[in-house]
Amino acid sequence: MISEKLNNQITQIGPQTPAGEVLRRYWQPAALVDEMQGSASKLAVNLMGERLVLLRNDAGGFVLTQRVASPDEAPAHFPDPESIEIVDGGPVYPVVEKKGIFFAYMGPGEAPEFPNFDCFRAPDSHVFAFKGLWECNWLQALEVGIDPAHASFLHRFLQDEDPADSYGKQFRDKAANLDMPMTQVLREYPRPDIEVEETDFGLKITALRHMANDLTHVRVTNQIFPQAICIPMSREMIITQWHVPVDDQNCYWYTMFTSFSKPVDKDVMREQRLKEHRLPDYAPLKNRRNNYHYNPDEQNTLTYTGMGLDINVHDQWAVEGLGPIQDRTREHLGRGDAAIVRYRLMLRKAIKAVESKKEAALPMRGDVDVSRIVGPLSNDAIATTKDWEAASWQADMQRRSECPWDASV
Amino acid sequence: MSLGRLGLNRPLTSSVDVCRVRGRAFEDILDGYFPLEESIRQLMARQGFASAWITLLHAPVMNIKGLAPTDPVPFSLRKTYAGMIERMDVFARATGEGLQLDGVGRWFWLDPRDEAPRFAPTIRLGEPAFVRGIGVDRDHPETASGQPANTTACVRVPRGTAVASALSSAVHELGWTSGRAWGGYPLTSGIQPAHDAQEPHVLTGEEFTAGRLEGIVQAGEASDMHSYVLVDTSPDQAEKEALELARLL
Ligand SMILES: [Fe+2]
Numbered sequence: 001m002i003s004e005k006l007n008n009q010i011t012q013i014g015p016q017t018p019a020g021e022v023l024r025r026y027w028q029p030a031a032l033v034d035e036m037q038g039s040a041s042k043l044a045v046n047l048m049g050e051r052l053v054l055l056r057n058d059a060g061g062f063v064l065t066q067r068v069a070s071p072d073e074a075p076a077h078f079p080d081p082e083s084i085e086i087v088d089g090g091p092v093y094p095v096v097e098k099k100g101i102f103f104a105y106m107g108p109g110e111a112p113e114f115p116n117f118d119c120f121r122a123p124d125s126h127v128f129a130f131k132g133l134w135e136c137n138w139l140q141a142l143e144v145g146i147d148p149a150h151a152s153f154l155h156r157f158l159q160d161e162d163p164a165d166s167y168g169k170q171f172r173d174k175a176a177n178l179d180m181p182m183t184q185v186l187r188e189y190p191r192p193d194i195e196v197e198e199t200d201f202g203l204k205i206t207a208l209r210h211m212a213n214d215l216t217h218v219r220v221t222n223q224i225f226p227q228a229i230c231i232p233m234s235r236e237m238i239i240t241q242w243h244v245p246v247d248d249q250n251c252y253w254y255t256m257f258t259s260f261s262k263p264v265d266k267d268v269m270r271e272q273r274l275k276e277h278r279l280p281d282y283a284p285l286k287n288r289r290n291n292y293h294y295n296p297d298e299q300n301t302l303t304y305t306g307m308g309l310d311i312n313v314h315d316q317w318a319v320e321g322l323g324p325i326q327d328r329t330r331e332h333l334g335r336g337d338a339a340i341v342r343y344r345l346m347l348r349k350a351i352k353a354v355e356s357k358k359e360a361a362l363p364m365r366g367d368v369d370v371s372r373i374v375g376p377l378s379n380d381a382i383a384t385t386k387d388w389e390a391a392s393w394q395a396d397m398q399r400r401s402e403c404p405w406d407a408s409v
Numbered sequence: 410m411s412l413g414r415l416g417l418n419r420p421l422t423s424s425v426d427v428c429r430v431r432g433r434a435f436e437d438i439l440d441g442y443f444p445l446e447e448s449i450r451q452l453m454a455r456q457g458f459a460s461a462w463i464t465l466l467h468a469p470v471m472n473i474k475g476l477a478p479t480d481p482v483p484f485s486l487r488k489t490y491a492g493m494i495e496r497m498d499v500f501a502r503a504t505g506e507g508l509q510l511d512g513v514g515r516w517f518w519l520d521p522r523d524e525a526p527r528f529a530p531t532i533r534l535g536e537p538a539f540v541r542g543i544g545v546d547r548d549h550p551e552t553a554s555g556q557p558a559n560t561t562a563c564v565r566v567p568r569g570t571a572v573a574s575a576l577s578s579a580v581h582e583l584g585w586t587s588g589r590a591w592g593g594y595p596l597t598s599g600i601q602p603a604h605d606a607q608e609p610h611v612l613t614g615e616e617f618t619a620g621r622l623e624g625i626v627q628a629g630e631a632s633d634m635h636s637y638v639l640v641d642t643s644p645d646q647a648e649k650e651a652l653e654l655a656r657l658l
Binding site: 330332342344348 | 440466484485486490493536537657
């Protein structure tokens with residue numbers, strides 16, 4: 001329960017807003033490389049409450065600048081490239097291309113270096129990027145991703161799929177080396193112990209599910225400051241996902257799917273996701289206007305939500321259902337929300353640091369050599385002893401050692 | 410403040426009292442929505458502490474008019490009741506009647522009419538709050554038989570002594586190379602606003618390196634002493650986990 005004013009402080013992202021100024025100190029995903037087709041030289045970008053255009057310059061590089069926009073255009077409006085007019089004298093933001101995503105730096109001063117996260121380090125063949133529109137504020141979108149308990153309810157599957165059919169899907173693989181699908185682990189052990197640790201990139205979040213026969217399921221996920229998460233998807237892949245504000249009431253998730261051993265089958269991955277989204281704005285086909293295709297029969301027999309097998313839709317419904325900006329005057333957090341509590345503390349500290357011109361105190365800024373920040377470790381493991389930390393570490397090291405690219409940490 | 414109440418051992422010197430205590434740096438989450446004193450009481454019960462210094466940072470608070478401490482929290486918060494602790498260093502100790510909270514902090518209310526000379530212990534946190542601090546263990550049979558951990562101490566410094574050199578001397582006497590200290594605050598006067606020019610004897614985590622006390626120090630009466638909790642931050646200490654936590658305080 002925080003007042004509207006204190007809620008505005010952590011949710012609003014326009015220029016000169018407290019949280020907006022923090023987010024502007026970091027590279028922000030601006031568009032997918034897939035969106036800049038062929039010889040196109042312009043692409044509308046709606047980012048951080050600003051109406052922008054991505055431009056290809058003569059040198060073959062890219063910049064982001066302001067475009068003329070009418071006040072009544074849709075938040076994720078994508079005008080024809082030919083009709084885009086550039087605002088003279090508008091700011092010019094630097095852009096770099098990384099693994100299928102154009103990143104822009106919209107803050108003052110020098111842009112920070114990119115950390116050496118797995119998604120940036122893996123070869124292009126092993127990373128696939130996609131995005132999707134959610135009609136809600138970025139913070140509630142992020143906060144569902146740092147709540148390890150929600151998966152046991154929101155993503156509960158009442159039947160388990162053959163893990164052989166699990167490619168490219170979250171939670172459908174076997175859980176680590178256990179002969180039990182992840183869906184069964186989540187369903188049968190819904191109350192994890194949650195441990196949160198501050199790291200040089202943000203938070204390491206460990207969810208422990210104590211199972212029968214003294215086994216412990218250990219799931220390690222991460223919050224990467226300011227608005228990304230890094231989580232395991234299957235034994236093969238991890239997900240790095242940014243929740244990027246379009247404006248205060250809409251955001252895109254941008255995801256890099258990073259594969260350790262085999263190259264990503266990008267055609268399958270793209271096809272799976274294009275079935276659920278429309279172009280050019282990447283709005284999901286299941287949404288509030290069609291009740292997320294809610295089906296009570298399915299809810300009775302197959303899924304907790306009755307909204308299909310794509311877990312993205314469950315998360316989308318959960319966070320959009322809170323309203324365009326979650327009303328936190330009516331919120332009651334508990335001890336299970338440990339990571340959310342820790343994250344808000346980090347965000348408020350960062351807001352204070354920017355306000356008092358101590359930007360070097362922000363995570364991954366200042367004198368820190370961010371190129372030395374690797375990983376983060378993100379996996380599911382089964383511990384057969386009390387030493388779950390060692391089990392988790394070992395599982396990750398094994399995956400990394402068998403990997404054809406340098407994933408050493 | 411009585412030494413016995415803090416579970417202290419025998420003082421090592423007579424001028425600046427240095428006493429090893431069974432205690433440790435800790436981190437935990439204070440529950441939201443209860444009166445602060447109740448959330449702290451539960452934290453201390455959970456951790457097994459008799460007393461503790463606790464630092465809160467950027468913690469939303471609410472001061473709901475007409476809500477008794479035992480009343481449940483309402484469904485939603487009216488904006489006039491909201492505020493924020495920017496930083497607060499609270500010393501909590503179990504007393505016969507309950508819990509005494511003293512300390513110093515910076516906080517603000519959205520409605521300036523809520524400003525008061527003291528931060529009432531019945532004010533509720535608006536969210537659970539992640540906190541760090543130093544706790545002194547409750548004196549009970551299981552722990553009394555063990556060796557006191559060598560990572561925390563209580564120090565009493567006579568009024569008028571240069572606090573920095575007294576604490577450097579205490580760090581030296583404990584055999585540490587460095588330590589951080591909290592305290593120097595009158596214990597019974599509640600949680601007061603921090604001033605821009607804080608009295609130099611009020612400490613909220615300042616670090617001291619080992620040194621010898623120069624000059625002669627007169628031992629004062631118990632009522633004439635400033636009390637501190639000191640935690641070991643020496644790089645060479647045996648318990649690496651304790652050091653990591655102490656450094657984060
Ligand atoms: Fe989810």
